[in-house]
Amino acid sequence: MPFKTPVVPQVDPTEFLTRPHQERLKFLATFWAENGFGTQKMVHTIYIVKLLILYIGGGIALATLTSGYSPFAVGDWWDQAIIYQKFVMWTLFLELFGLGGTWGPLAAHFKPMTGGIAYWARPNTIRLPPWPRVVPLTRGANRTVGDVVLYLLCLLGYVAPIFGPTTEVDGHKLLDPTLMLISIVLLLLCGLRDKILFLASRGEQHLPVLIISVLAGYGAFTFKDFIIAAKLIIVVIWVGAAVSKMNLHFENVVPPMVSNAPFTPKFLRLAHYKSYPDDLRPSGLALFMAHVLGTTAELVVPLVLLLSPWPWLTIVAVCCMVLFHLFITSTFPLAVPLEWNILFAYITIFLFAGYQAHDGYGVLDFSQPWMLPVVLVALLFFPVLGNLRPDLVSFLPSMRQYAGNWASAVWAFKPGMESRLNELTKGADNQIDQLVNGMGTPPDFAEMTLQLTIAWRSMHSQGRGIYSVLQNYLGDEYNDYSLREAEFCCNSVIGWNFGDGHLHDDQLIDEIQRRLHYNPGEFVVVWVESQPIHKKYQEYFVMDAALGIVERGRWNVRDAVKEQPWLPNGPIPVEVTWRANAETSGRTAAA
Structure with missing residues (x-):
């Protein structure tokens, strides 16, 4: 594929647009199977540069230099909890600003490439309150000046803890719990006025991290409790996603996703279909990729990480999940959650290689026996409800990312x-x-x-x-x-x-x-x-x-x-x- 030139369907577009819709769908679905969106490699390069320089480079510099570490002394900071927290806050900021997922031409932001702040810092745009008939002061769908101020304060609230004071819990530095609590309050206020902002922040993924940070900072959690709870958060996300893929939809997700992966050879793209171009249903390879390398791996490996008593097995599982997220990143999935996948790759290394279960950070090692059931119930409530009553819960808190089972x-x-x-x-x-x-x-x-x-x-x-x-x-x-x-x-x-x-x-x-x-x-x-x-x-x-x-x-x-x-x-x-x-x-x- 040329670097600057997209691959386009070889048909006269004027004549093509006179055809019936279903005939167009057949032609373009067949094109997609072979070429994906046909995006020029230059676009993918822009995403890679943004990921490497803005997110990874900027995030490492911001997290380390504000914590007293050299960005180049990786061995000094990779397993420090405050770095983990700051990466979460940096991710929250970029997502809510509009520079994370759902950015750029692969997410239909062609020009300008940034949505986010261009809408949410503008009065009279549309907002969507989640429960306008129940929650006071949230009715209406017009963004006011007050909403804009609240949104900008929320952005500031994500950045302030990175530069703010720290606290110490059992000899480990953590972010200031008061600033983290302010971040939580601002996120919830924004979300009650406009569910778009809560979901764009990926609040269902990161809000639990903010909560356990506050609990640890104020002394309700020990440092060990904080780490174990953080492990449960990411495992519930993985396992929830795996369970949601146990359906008839997911096998249909893999072939078009692989077809759109810019660096996948054409023969491998077409191998995911039963008989290209006449039968575009999933092939046996697609079923294997979906339910063995996908569903099964995403279910089994996280449980190994959580429960493994052997260091060698833990490290193997860490490598598997890091590769899992790097593979997803390489496919440039629609909505392009590249930063999210890199964050999860880092969190995997930090939590499970840095604080292994056999070293006293196992799921049964909470300081109080009641903590495990309480944390699990809190984390599982929305995934369970959302899978039973999807009309009540967004597919994001339901943990159905890329499961194919979408509204x-x-x-x-x-x-x-x-x-x-x-x-x-x-x-x-x-x-x-x-x-x-x-x-x-x-x-x-x-x-x-x-x-x-x-x-x-x-x-x-x-x-x-x-x-x-x-x-x-x-x-x-x-x-x-x-x-x-x-x-x-x-x-x-x-x-x-x-x-x-x-x-x-x-x-x-x-x-x-x-x-x-x-x-x-x-x-x-x-x-x-x-x-x-x-x-x-x-x-x-x-x-x-x-x-x-x-x-x-x-x-x-x-x-x-x-x-x-x-x-x-x-x-x-x-x-x-x-x-x-x-x-x-x-x-x-x-x-």
Whole structure:
């Protein structure tokens, strides 16, 4: 692949855009299988430079120089708890600023490349409170000057502990607990006003670390308790992710992810499909990668790290998990959580090589016997609830990262209606306009580029259900609409998305409609919830922005995963459980 030139589908884009949607999906899904997004290597180089210089280089310099260590004397600081804490705070800052995950062109921020602060430090952009009817002073969806000040204070609250005073716990330096407590309060206040900010901070991963830091700093935890609790935090994240991958969805995640990995040979990409180009379902290799090297390894190795009584086995397990995270980093997964993976690689070395179980840092070595069950219950509450009731909990606190079991959506616009999103107050134009006006991409090529993302969605299980419902609902008008992957649209509207469909559900659509006043039929959404761990189906709704939710139903996940991305046999079976009457909806969905 040329360094500066992307790989593009070899087809006349003007002619291509006259084809029916399902024919386009077949062509682009086949292209994706061989080439991924086709991104030029220069883009990946930008990410690598950002990772090495800003995150790793900047983080090491910041953490060590403010702690009295030389950045080059790695042996002096790699196993120091205060360095661990400062790396977490540095990661929190970059994520909330908008320079961590979901940054840049691989996350649909083409120009400008940064969302985050360009939205959240701007009054009148959209915010999404998690419980506006329950939590006082959180109603509404308009970002106020007060919200902007709170956001900036939260950013400052992540940086202040790095430069602030320290405390000592059992002979070990830790960050000042008062400053850490202020960080917690600011994060929670921001999150209650706007769930986007809590999730963008990756609060579900890092908030527990802040809490145990405060407990240790104020003397409620010994240093040993702090380390053991930190081990449980990362193990619950790993194991939770592994359990969530025990489904029919995950095997469909691996092939398109590997296809988009920039340094994977083409023959290996295609080996993940049953019979390229005619059958793009997962091959035996993909199943092995998903459920042996993926699910099983992510379940077994962390438990070995937590329980191993032998130093040699612990070190082997540490190496396995470090390689696991480096592999994920090398694939440049969509939402590009590169910093998060590097942090977890370092945490693995710090916690499990630096404080091994046989040295008195085992899971049964808490200073008080009640601590283990209390910490476990606290850490497992949201993952358990989120897997049983995904409608109540974001897939991030549910620990379902990259499990394929996502709440998802596709937005369908009548011609010319997508451009109206630019009337919203936001930090960037729609992606199509970023490509055309910001980067000089010819309009037809820009359109085809964005349609690659809906082809990517079709390669996952929920995409086949979404396109089935769209065909049923829109009927003969299906091919007249412009289709957009909601995760990408969400980025341009609210500044961030990590594959969490709860950020672009009916709450966001209602707010867009309140501001733009679409007419019936101009903006239609098919949205699907994650599959509960104990059920065989996914539930969806169809929403017309002007009319509200007009249809609810569900499909069997097995029916979705057995089909090709382009649905050559027509829509999969869908059970409609509720439908607005024709007078209310203005449209009768096909049965």
